[in-house]
Amino acid sequence: MAEREERRFAQVSRESVALMAESAGVELGEEMAAVLAEDVCYRLREAAQSCSQFMKHAKRKKLTVEDFNRALRWSNVEAVCGYGAQDALPFRSGKEGELFFVEDREINLIELALATNIPKGCAETMVRVNVAYLDGKGGVELQGAVPTAVQSLSDDLLKYYQQITRAILGDDPHLMKVKSVSHDLEQLNRLLHMVRSLVQNPYLYLGSYVRSLVSSVMYCILEPLAASINPLNDHWTLRDYAALLLSNIFWTHGDLVSGLYHQILLSLQKVLSDPVRPLCSHYGAVVGLHALGWKAVEKVLFPHLPAYWANLQAVLDDYSVSNAQVKADGHKVYGAILVAVERLLKMKALSLSHPGEWCFNAQTGSLAAAGGYSSPGLSPPPQSLSEAAFGIASHLQAGSGGCPWEEWAPVSLPAMYLELYSFFGDSLAVRFSTGPGLDSPPYCPSALLREPKKEALGQGSNSDTARKMPQLTANLSISPRRDGSPRTDPPPPSLAAAGPGRSLPRSSSAQRSRYSSSRSAQRLTGLPRDVFPKARFASPQNGPPTFSFVIGGRQMGQRCQGRRPFQTVFAPTPPPAAVPPRAYAHKLPVIGRVGKPVRRWTCSHYSLLLPL
């Protein structure tokens, strides 16, 4: 009975009352607090009841603070001040937990008071007339008319449908189409939350409707929404959330629709490979891939990276003012790729640490059984999610012939790392090495690793590197933080000692060799890692600082090195000649140095922390 009571009304607990009393300097007995709490509850209910009549007479559907204060005033109670703002209080949800809260913005009163640009009065209230219906005719459309798609539903489900549409769209049937709300992020957000609750409803068999749900979620991830035009709109968060939701759908309903995973990967790939699409779509694609698990990243994003990189660089390289917005978007995408790729590497490394499970040169794309793969200590629980989805998908792939991934072959970890390193260089390494879960000494097939490294070393020491270096240092000299670096010269011996213990011994060993070759550049280039907060916590003895600056000289050789196995597999990717290798190199320091976008990366890093 007590529980029912609590469900019916909001309750103020006796603890809160006691606390309030304490803050007012009154000591209340337990009993007194209980009585008071009950009375407070009743008074609140009473006030809530009487304030609703002010709403009704004002012919509104929304109860305002003003209404409540009126009710208080008429019952001789002091009104509550400070909540009278006219603008709607947006309800936000916590990222993962089922926590909702009202956003409480901080307002700088001084700024507000001294503001010289006094807002212009809002537009004049006026009356406009239009002939709505001539002779009783016109668009006579009954409210609640349902689209044909839902007419086949049973009565109960129809009711459910109506409830949902009302909950999402209000009572306006003109908003029935998703596309028509693309200007309204609030609406889309609400839509996504509704999808989420639909997916989580254990009593609802979604069946083939999963497909339509997924398509609407995909819409939110990928479409260049109208709202994206305004940089103030936070559509990034929307995309992130949608991506999270997508993976959620897979986790719970992936088995319902065959080939869905495959389809989604295809569409994501399509978006990614289409340079005409705006950057926010690309961002969505990357985030979506990331959410689908590292396998998806490996299969789609990784092979596309070289081709895509050129486009992105072109954007990031354009310093014109008109490009500022696009460039900011580009940085966002950059951040997203970075996070995705890091995860890919981490997971890959993690999987490598199991001797029996993963073979580097497995050419068949064979997947380890989920059971064998899971190791309680190393793989976080969500990992099995993407794994499961992937397993299904691969099964489906086998059924559907002729898909481009048929002949996909996993690239070996070191090769992949080198490849990625060629793009991201420093920033990748820093973030990567400080990530969690990599401190355990991994299984290192040193024989395999050494081979390419040696090669890389050989190539890296060619004249090309030397030629490139001046440019790199020149770029860095513009860096405002150049002379503030505390750790420029980590001693090589300690590095070497640390090397084998690291998760990426191959790189540290390669690093060591590079180190000697480009020592002169080190003093100048040791800086960029500072911009990443995490790097600060890394001890100077560790690997990251040491290989964080040699990028310019080394990477080209490695890039070519990593590229070779690729080309044999992927015909559609543009030949490396189309993208001059050095382009990557000389762009990189620029990215690392720019002040503002850096902050954005870190932001994007956090916003992309998905529980996968």
Next chain:
Amino acid sequence: SSDDIMSTKFILKMAAVQGGMVDEKEEVDIKTEPQSDGLMNTNATDGRQLSPSPSSSSSAGSSKSAAGAPEDQQTLLAVLQFLRKNKLTESVEILRREAGLPEDALDTKGADCSAPSSGGTAGGVDGLDAGSLLSRVAVSSSAGTPAPTKVADDQPDVSVVLSAYSQQGDPALYKVYYSDLKKFIESVLDCHRAELSQVFYPLFVHMYLELVYNNHESEAKAFFEKFSGDQECYYEDDLRVLSSLTKKEHMRGNETLLDFRTSKFVLRISRDSYQLLKRHLQERQNNQIWNIIQEHLYIDIFDGMPRSKSQIDAMSGSLAGEAKREANKAKVYYGLLKEPEIEVPLDDEDEEAENEEGKPKKKKPKKDSMGSKSKKQDPNAPLQNRIPLPELKDSDKLDKIMYMKESTKRIRLGRENLPSICFYTFLNAYQGLTAVDFTDDSSLIAGGFADSTVRVWSVTPKKLRKVKSAADLNLIDKESDDVLERIMDEKTASESKILYGHSGPVYGISFSPDRNYLLSCSEDGTVRLWSLLTFTCLVGYKGHNYPVWDTQFSPYGYYFVSGGHDRVARLWATDHYQPLRIFAGHLADVTCTRFHPNSNYVVTGSSDRTIRLWDVLTGNCVRIFTGHKGPIHTLAFSPNGKFLASGATDGRVLLWDIGHGLMVSELKGHTDTVYALRFSRDGELLASGSMDNTVRLWDAAKAFDDLETDDFTAATGHIHLQDNSQELLLGTYMSKSTPVVHLHFTRRNLLLAAGSYAA
């Protein structure tokens, strides 16, 4: 100057009428009082609660048995009780079978039989009986001492009201009583069941309140949990209020509750059903329930067939039950007043066409006279001078002529011929549009806003102008023909004017028929009269000390009515700062007020879910309409004055026949509160506007034609409603996400709707 003389004469007349009326009203009040008491007495066969002396109520058990159940049965029960107490179960069984008592007789009657048995077996009663015995003592003592001495608090009147609850039995037995009655009613014949089921809700509420009043909090909660689900769904709101109330201290300030206590819940039950109920309760000695029925319920007994469930449901739902039948018996003069004869220029069609855009009209007296529609007096119409009305000024006559000319061009609406709808959208009304009114000739529109302002717009190209200042007025030639034009200050011409003065949201506005004044009422408790010539406030009428929800001018001007949170409606005259009449009777806020077209009656809707029609002359309530299941927010009279339409928060529109005091039809379709209702000029159609962003058109003519009022229905007030909403619904028109706040038919039957865009 002639106007002045007229108005003074008029005031004198009014004052005279007033003096006479007050006496009359008091007389009526006195008359009605004993009438109802007498009726109660005839119902009251058990006189226990009516007897004031302590001795009679202390011997409660014996008086009970004298009243109904045979003495020997009492003894039998006492013996049974004794046997059971001594664990002689077999004997109990045998004796019970011999006596032919039902299985549960002992359980349910435990409390009742304790009184006689306590004499013989002094200490032999078990815990249950002892408890009830104690409570009986408590009853007798509390009944013996007068109520005021018992409760000492700061609100004497309230505590007197509540103290009636101090009489009580064992709290644990309430459930038993109630479920016993429930069992009984479920077992009676179908035809009686629906009628008797009406008893449940008031009983439930009173029993719950008794428990709460006597501090049996947990029992009250348990009682509520157990039986609240059985109540009709339309009492949901009241039940919610009730459930939040679990402490005696809270009862004092609660208005809903006071309503319940101060007014008797009215039930209409056929004689047969009532007898059945009475017999049962007396047989079972179910005094707890019987007392409540006696004290807090008014049972309106009628002869004839019991009513069906649907008949009952159609009429119930209000805060205090149905209306008593005699409440709707008074004669209502619903006919229209005879229009004064005005000479109408019939020729000059061309010029008329030119002038119709609201341009000032020069008077051109013509010899062709066209009388009003019917020369002979309508038998249902009140006398022309029943209430004094202001005489027509020249400008009023001009307007009448305009009106007649317009009405010749009126489109005849009907099922086949639906009106065009124009929507007036208030844009940028961030401050919140709360009320809208059009002038009768649709030339002006006014909006009341939540930011305390009133704004007036001119709908025609003619701008709004103020009158010149006093100094400037001295300069103009007063003899010139166009003096009315000359007094206006061209410099002030604008499309809209803002009226500042209120200090709270404006909830109702109304134009005077001559378009010279505007009334507004507000949350600040005042009604203000504004001049539309100077655009200033003329008077602030203070009387309602609480928010005023609605106000409206009489169709003949001069009078206006207002109603508010203080539960009364007031009739005012514009030149009196105090109200002429106070219409009191509603049990909750008066939410809307309307004048009858003949100005002799005022109708009010309330959040107690009843509609009352008041006679302006006598101040009496002449009709009470029940049937709405939610607070009523809009009312509209049909142009012929015979019918009334009402809309409520439940989204339903009800049609009423004023003459017979009956519900005519129920129009279901809206999904949210109906805020606007208007009949077309010829009364063929009814338009309703709602919060659900739609305007709906209903075939009012068909609804009224289908009505067949035989004498029986009229006499008993039992109506058979057929569910023909879909048939009567002629169209549903969506606005562009704009709630419809006001509707108006122009003189040519074009429908105007207004609302503020809700983004």
